[in-house]
Amino acid sequence: MKIAVCIKRTPDSESRFKVASSATGIDETGLKFDVDDFAGYAVEAALQANEKGGGGETVVIALGPDNVQEVLRKAMSMGADRAIHLKADSLPSDGLAVAKALSAELKDQGFDLILFGKQAFDTSAGVVGTATAELLGLPCVTAVSKLDVSAGQGTARRDLEGAGEMVSFPLPAVVTIDEGVARPRYPSLKGIMAAKKKPLESKPAQLGDARVTVQKMELPPERAAGRIIGEGAAAVPELIRLLQTEAKVL
């Protein structure tokens, strides 16, 4: 099966973030970047689907400046066969603009399945996958935690609040992946070496108009410091009074 996985380069979620001096994004100095978490699950899902199906091709695609080639090579060191880098000076905040560039690349390439992470850690927008499906006119299943594909047909599980939902759909299709589908494998040293020899094609991204822009980014307001009301049982009445009148939680 021919599978495309669109992956994003995002900062490690355990980093400490600062707002950049421009106040419209984060300060990237000293941050570690990696394949976005959900995109990592999507790569794993694609590799497993092709392993189960006994072959095929897994193509990873990323859009952005040259530094996204790192995450493409990482995906190839996990086992993807080749990579496409859609070159853009920066990544627009308008998911539709990105989806236009991706769909321009993906259409007419004969992919049976196109995978995305359900959302990216840095923007949490969740737009690009669904918008790409719309632009390609393909069925779209979002936030999938289990995926089976074979012979032109796919089935997937979606975890709902307190329930699971099984869906089926014809291929080709766009699927966005939630965690739970399978832990992404660690690139082995063999994989890392092999990735250096795999094809990585770089070409200009045909971005759509970016109509959404970030005006300002700010950190959540600092929480007020705690207050000690008293000690032991003697403090309880006052505590209850404050919880009722000030905090208004009781």
Add this chain to the structure above:
Amino acid sequence: MNEPHLANPETNPSFTKGLFCGEIREELVFPYPVLSAEERESLGLILGSFRSWAADTVDAAKHDHDGQFGPGVREGMAELGLMGLNIPEEYGGFGASAKVFNRVFGEIGATDGALAVYFGAHQSIGCKGITLFGTEAQKQKYLPRCASGELVAAFCLTEPGSGSDAQAMKATATPSADGTHYLLSGTKIWISNAGFAGLFTVFAKVPVEENGKKKNRVTAFIVDAKAPGVSLGKLEDKLGIKASDTRGVFFDNVKVPVEDRLGDVGHGFRIALEILNSGRLGLSAASARGTRRLMEEALRYAKQREQFGRPIGSFEMIQRKFATFAYETYALDSAWMLTADMVDRGGVDFSLETAACKIHGSELAFKAASEAMQVAGGIGYSKEFPYERGLRDARINLIFEGTNEILRALVALMGLQQPGERLRAMGKAFRNPLHSLGVIGGFLAGKAKKTVSTPEFKLVHPEFAGEAAQVAELVKDLGAAVERVLMKHGKDVIDKQFLQERMANASIDIYLSTAVLSRVTAALEHAPDSANTAWEVECARSFISTAYRRARRNIRGLTRHRDERLKWLAERALDSGELLPASPTD
């Protein structure tokens, strides 16, 4: 056949040997090495894979408690490909540079000391001889299986009667009459990975006739662990690195095909030394990373633990500990990386630099573990926290791959070789000091002639001109003191270990200071305004001023000392069996 070559003093220049001549061979240590973009990316991926895998699989405390690795640990190391990290690509490994290899070694060591010994005994020393000195056929036959982890390797040098004095080994390998094989017999002890091993690199003496005289020449062999006549002793019960499998290995008339002889007859000792020369670097990289990890654990604790109404980290006696280990570890990091680059560059004799890194690193990490435990107070002593295991695990590094005493003697005596030659007459005796520690002959005579110009650094960043001048002053004074020592003691310097220890310590501090100068120069040139550079500058200044004072004391102690008194005390104790006079209560 590859001759032992890496540390060949005849052809390759050495920075530290230069110090003993009062010279700064600056071209060997500038510019400071950087990883290529490709290496940096691969390293990031390898470390990422190892960390994610280890977080799921490696439970160092449990390994310590159980005295063995958990299920999937050794398999996982093999699946990740780590068992072939420094085996060349054409033989199925990753072919990592020394810089990348040692950085990964450090990460493994900081995660689980026993696992690092497993990894190092296999690759740093176990099968390294095949990579360095094997024939094409030997490499083809063994390395791919070593790289995949199918064959775990071990290094068999130590014997009951022969530890530091490796030349005194008794194991023999007698050629068969038909010349097809050797019969190997002997006992090796303290062999790391013995119980896991599929392959041993074994050193044994081959009887030969030279000019009508019978001699026994140390020779290296590759031995199949399953060959008839190979058996294992019981597992050693050790202080630390408990999951590392350490045992005796016994060879009883084991048939070793001639094709499995590694290098020529009589080259075994140099082969062993060269394997250990590069192997030692891993221990220093692991010491650096281990120190950082344990101290950062202590840092977190010091921020959160309150006494007298404030975090203990706010007390200056606690702060002094963090500051000390910050700049000392900065220097160690600077030095092992610089030395790893010497290994990668080739054509440089790095034998004394790897020894310097191993000595400084092992002692630093052990002290750091002790101080981290001190910061943690009572909980530091508990098995529930990593400090006491850190302390126990770190201790081995002062003992194996050459004890720190032997390595200090190595640094001093190899360092003395060139000035000795300059003072003529000394020549041969020093050429192979370990070889001839006990049997050195030859004379030292003649007056020293001042031929050397005043040493100076020309490539250090101007901001560090003051420190550079201080280090240069040390080099000049070391060179001068060494000459005076040689003139005074002649060949007897071989037995002057009080002096050797000080020379070694001074040259180690000078080498580390130089590595720091090189690194901080690079930082100031490439990123003068970054906050990280400012931090590096503080580490660098603190280290060099400390090292300067230590080295000054050691150099002064080469000519002014009370060694006779120390010797009297030691010999008195050795003679009587009592350490000191009876106490007032006895």
